Amino acid sequence: MSAVLAPARPRVAAPPRPRRLAVRTAQLVTGAVVLAALWHVHLDWTGLRELPGDVVHYLRLMFAHPDWSKLPYALQQTWVSVQMAWLGALLGVVVSTVLGIPAAQGVGPLWLRLPLRAVFAVIRAVPEVIIAIVILTVTGLTPFTGALALAIGGIGTHAKWTYETIEAVPGGTAEAVRAAGGTLLETARWGLWPEAAPELLSLALYRFELNVRTSAILGLIGVGGVGDLLTGYTQYRQWDAVGVLIVVVVVVTMAIDAVSGALRRRITKGARARVVDGTE
Amino acid sequence: MSATPSVSSPEAALAASGPWPVRLDDVSVRYPDGTVALRNVTLAVEPGEMVAVVGLSGSGKSTLVRTVNGLVPATSGRVQVGPHDVGALRGRRLRELRGGVGMIFQAFNLADRASVYQNVLVGRFAHTPTWRTLLGLAGHDDREIVLAALDSVGMLEKVWGRAGALSGGQKQRVAIARALSQRPRVMLADEPVASLDPPTAHSVMADLARINAEQGLTVLVNLHLMDLARQYTTRMIGLRAGELVYDGPAASADDAVFEEIYGRPLQVRDRLGSAG
Numbered sequence: 375m376s377a378v379l380a381p382a383r384p385r386v387a388a389p390p391r392p393r394r395l396a397v398r399t400a401q402l403v404t405g406a407v408v409l410a411a412l413w414h415v416h417l418d419w420t421g422l423r424e425l426p427g428d429v430v431h432y433l434r435l436m437f438a439h440p441d442w443s444k445l446p447y448a449l450q451q452t453w454v455s456v457q458m459a460w461l462g463a464l465l466g467v468v469v470s471t472v473l474g475i476p477a478a479q480g481v482g483p484l485w486l487r488l489p490l491r492a493v494f495a496v497i498r499a500v501p502e503v504i505i506a507i508v509i510l511t512v513t514g515l516t517p518f519t520g521a522l523a524l525a526i527g528g529i530g531t532h533a534k535w536t537y538e539t540i541e542a543v544p545g546g547t548a549e550a551v552r553a554a555g556g557t558l559l560e561t562a563r564w565g566l567w568p569e570a571a572p573e574l575l576s577l578a579l580y581r582f583e584l585n586v587r588t589s590a591i592l593g594l595i596g597v598g599g600v601g602d603l604l605t606g607y608t609q610y611r612q613w614d615a616v617g618v619l620i621v622v623v624v625v626v627t628m629a630i631d632a633v634s635g636a637l638r639r640r641i642t643k644g645a646r647a648r649v650v651d652g653t654e
Numbered sequence: 655m656s657a658t659p660s661v662s663s664p665e666a667a668l669a670a671s672g673p674w675p676v677r678l679d680d681v682s683v684r685y686p687d688g689t690v691a692l693r694n695v696t697l698a699v700e701p702g703e704m705v706a707v708v709g710l711s712g713s714g715k716s717t718l719v720r721t722v723n724g725l726v727p728a729t730s731g732r733v734q735v736g737p738h739d740v741g742a743l744r745g746r747r748l749r750e751l752r753g754g755v756g757m758i759f760q761a762f763n764l765a766d767r768a769s770v771y772q773n774v775l776v777g778r779f780a781h782t783p784t785w786r787t788l789l790g791l792a793g794h795d796d797r798e799i800v801l802a803a804l805d806s807v808g809m810l811e812k813v814w815g816r817a818g819a820l821s822g823g824q825k826q827r828v829a830i831a832r833a834l835s836q837r838p839r840v841m842l843a844d845e846p847v848a849s850l851d852p853p854t855a856h857s858v859m860a861d862l863a864r865i866n867a868e869q870g871l872t873v874l875v876n877l878h879l880m881d882l883a884r885q886y887t888t889r890m891i892g893l894r895a896g897e898l899v900y901d902g903p904a905a906s907a908d909d910a911v912f913e914e915i916y917g918r919p920l921q922v923r924d925r926l927g928s929a930g
Contacts (some may be wrong), residue, residue, distance in 0.1 A: 547765045550757070550763035550776065550829070551779065552830065553752060554833075555779055555780050556780070558789075563787070566767060568767045568768040
C-alpha cells in the first residue's frame with residue numbers, strides 16, 4: 375500500500391516548471407503603481423455621497439421643462455457641426471490615403487516610410503483642440519477652422535489605419551501582378567487596392583462618425599457649431615436650453631452612427647455576398 | 655463541369671512566337687533569415703517540354719520556379735530563360751522577362767473584388783503603358799487577347815462577373831487565362847491543383863497539358879502528388895531539402911524513385927486518385 379502512495383520515483387518525468395519570476399514582478403509593480411496613483415490624486419471621496427443628489431438635481435433642471443423654442447437654432451448649429459465633421463473627414467481621408475499607402479511596408483521604400491510614420495505619430499500625439507487653437511490664429515474662429523483641425527488631427531490615426539489595412543491585404547494578388555510584369559504602381563492599383571478599398575471606405579465613414587462627436591468638443595473653443603452653443607448656455611446656466619441641445623446632439627449622433635454603421639456593414643460584408651448579373 | 659472545355663483555344667490571338675528554354679546553372683538560394691532553399695541546382699529544360707517539379711513541402715519547389723521569373727533572386731549561380739540572364743535584369747528589363755513568363759498559383763491569387771475581365775487584363779500589363787492600366791482601360795487588341803484567353807479555358811461567359819464569386823476550379827481557369835493573355839513563352843505553375851478537389855484537379859492539369867501540347871509552351875509545374883506527375887508530364891525533377899535528387903522521365907519513375915525523393919516510405923496521401 376505504501377508503495378502505491380509513495381512511489382520511489384515519479385513515473386512521468388515532466389519537464390521542470392518554468393520560473394515565472396518576471397511575470398510575478400510585473401504583477402506586483404503594476405499593483406503598486408495603481409495603489410500609489412489612487413493615493414496621490416487626493417480623491418475627495420466625500421463628494422461621491424452628494425453625487426447622486428446633484429445628478430438628479432441637474433437632470434431635473436435640464437429635462438423637466440426643456441425650452442423647445444431653442445430647437446430650430448439648436449438643429450441649425452448641429453448641422454454646422456455635421457458639416458464641419460464631413461468636410462474634415464473628406465479632407466483628412468484624402469490626405470491620409472495619399473500619404474498612408476506609400477507608408478505601408480512592401481509599397482514605399484524605407485526612407486519614405488519612416489518619416490511619414492514619424493509625422494503620423496507626432497500628429498497622433500496632438501489633440502484636435504490644440505491643433506484648432508494653433509490654426510485659428512490664421513483662419514480665425516470659424517467652422518472652417520474646426521474642419522481643418524479635424525482634417526489634420528484625423529491624419530494621425532487615419533493614415534495609420536490606412537497603411538495597416540494595406541499591410542493586412544494577403545500578398546498573393548500583388549505577387550501575381552508582379553509575376554505578370556506589373557510596375558510598383560500597377561501592383562498597388564490592381565494587387566492591393568481592390569482588396570483594401572472596401573475596408574478603407576468603411577474606415578473613412580467611421581472617421582466621419584468620430585468627427586461628428588469631436589466637432590461638438592471643438593465648439594467649446596468657439597469655432598462654431600453645437601459645441602459653441604453648449605458652452606454659451608452652460609456658462610449662463612440656461613439649463614432648459616442645455617437640455618434641448620443635449621437631446622439634439624444625442625439623437626443626431628446616434629442617427630448618424632446608425633446610418634453610417636449600416637452603410638459600413640453593407641460595404642464590407644454585403645459586397646462579398648453580392649452577385650453580379652450573370653455570375654450565378 | 656466537364657474535364658475538357660468545349661471551346662478550343664483561338665490560336666491566332668494567343669499564339670506566342672516560340673517557347674523559351676530554361677537553364678539553371680549551379681543555382682543556390684539563401685533567404686535573408688538564413689534558410690537555404692536551393693543548393694547547387696543545375697537543370698536544363700528544352701523549349702516546349704512539360705516538366706513536373708516534385709518534392710515535399712519545404713523541399714524548394716516554390717523557390718525553384720520563382721527563380722525563373724525573378725520573384726526570388728538566385729543567391730549564386732546563373733538562371734537563363736530564353737534570351738534573358740535573369741540575375742542581371744532590373745526594372746523594365748525584368749518586367750519584360752516576366753511578361754514572357756506566365757505563372758499560376760496554389761491560391762489562384764486573383765483580386766476577388768475585381769471583375770474576371772480586370773483580373774485577366776493584368777496579363778497585358780507588361781505590354782501596355784502604365785497610365786492605361788492604372789485607369790483599367792484596355793486597347794482593342796488587349797481586349798481581344800483577354801477574351802480569347804478566357805474563351806480558351808471555357809470561362810468567357812463569366813467575363814463580367816466578380817472573380818470572388820467563382821468556384822475554386824473556375825478561379826484557377828481564370829488565373830490560367832490571365833497567364834495566357836501574356837502570350838507567354840514559359841508557363842510556371844506553383845502547386846496549381848493543391849487547393850482543388852480531385853475531379854477539378856484533373857481537369858485543370860488536363861488544361862495545362864493541352865496548353866503545352868497546342869501552343870508548344872514550356873511548362874514547369876510544381877506538384878507533391880506522384881500520380882499527377884506521372885499522368886500529365888513527360889519529365890520529372892525531384893527535389894529534397896533544396897537538392898536535385900532526380901531528373902528523368904516521369905512515366906518510368908516508380909515508387910522507389912518517389913520514396914527516394916520524399917525521403918520516406920510512400921503514404922496514401924501521396925496520391926490524388928483518379929478523376930470521379
